[in-house]
Amino acid sequence: PRGAPPPAPVRPASARRLLKWLTGHFGLLPFLVYTGVFLGAPVVMVVLGAFQDNDGAFTTENITGALADQYGRSFVTSIELSALTATLGAVLGALLAHAVLGSKPDGLLRKIVSSASGVLANFGGVPLAFAFIATLGSIGIVTKALTGLGVDLYGGGFNLFTFTGISIVYVYFQIPLMVIVFTPALEGMREQWREAAENLGATKWQYFRLIAGPVLLPPFLASALLLFANAFSAYATAYALTSGVVPLVPIQIGSLVSGNVVADQQNLGKALGLGMILVVALVMAIYAWMQKRASRWLG
Template structure:
């Protein structure tokens, strides 16, 4: 009995690196953003930075960021769910499942400058696919240079959204028991009735939760867009970069922090909904 407090203290000591990591990379930056959003250039308190969020160019940036995140999340969720279902029907210990799952784990983290360069080298203005198609009379940029605009960003973001969906949605598919389908068939139910009345309602919260996670992932992404879009600030992360580093319009750093606070609020709401859906998923499929 005397050793229990000592063991408990040792266990708590082992969590110190985790809490230090959270404090340094999450809590402190969040506090800096919140305090800076309400700070004036002379160090006093002000609400002008928050009011600046009503400016048209900032509202447009938030609108484009939400549209980009929603489109890439929806496409990534649908295609990723189809791929995850194909893996769920494969042998659990098969080579195919292990290879695809490992590849999804790598590709979900493949972003930033590397991903932007890969797309530029492939379908950029001088990319080898673009040049090959042009040699055969097909110009994919006849309607404009879409790769450096929202359609191009959506395509690039979808590249890492699909494998992320596979990773987060596959456990839910694994939670569907084969006995439920057998019971449906033994009661005279069809495949359509099974998916609409049994599997669909059970997987719905998991699918919506995974889609919200993809939305938050795209909404907070910065490096890929920064490397791909060299001019203009079509989305909020690039607007924040401009506010913090611009040498043309000075004194906008705290406005950038106000925009970052807006992003924190949006992501917090999305992740709150994701947590609620995950709890419901765990209740039914746990």
């Protein structure tokens, strides 16, 4: 009819879906911008720089150099250190979490362990290294106390500033982190499963082997992988403790980027960083897959 307004333009279905998604996730925009600027852009720069020489030309020498000699050994050392501390932290942390959950839900023990785990899991860097040096160093409090009792800690082969010492320090913050990430899985175990198993005549070992163990295995392995990634990417604690004597990938990257070893080797450091990104990405992908499997039972 005359005078009627023209019909509104019909948007394609894809445009409508995109507009609906943007409207529903508008609150994520600041987070996406923040992540893109401080995570996405550096990753892109590392990936591009790993395949460039100092003049900007394409090369694969950085990748080859990152896998050879002391840099290749640093990957092996970092993986060994991360695997060892993740295994110890996962086992000891799971046992501690299980023991704490056996106490009263509103009891003092659970509150203390939960609060301490939240603090100690984030206690790292130079302060943690200094705390261990003051405690277990060559002139540390515990070392002097043991010497007074006739126990020569360093004479017996122990040294805080070696691979063994770093492992002890890393386990210190790996255990509380395991308590934090694994406790929800233990809390997700349903009491009806245990009661049903007991009513059917199952022993505690049979309940754990046939029910609790298979259900808790995926979240346990996922938590252990998270601990692995946490140790693999740690830098300040190991550097402050050993000054780079123990070859670890983060320390090698820091030395190359700052030019402490060889000048104009920043792109080699980026190649090492690319290797770290690939290792952590693989670990976190497996972690996400295991968490998805665990959510089927514990969700």
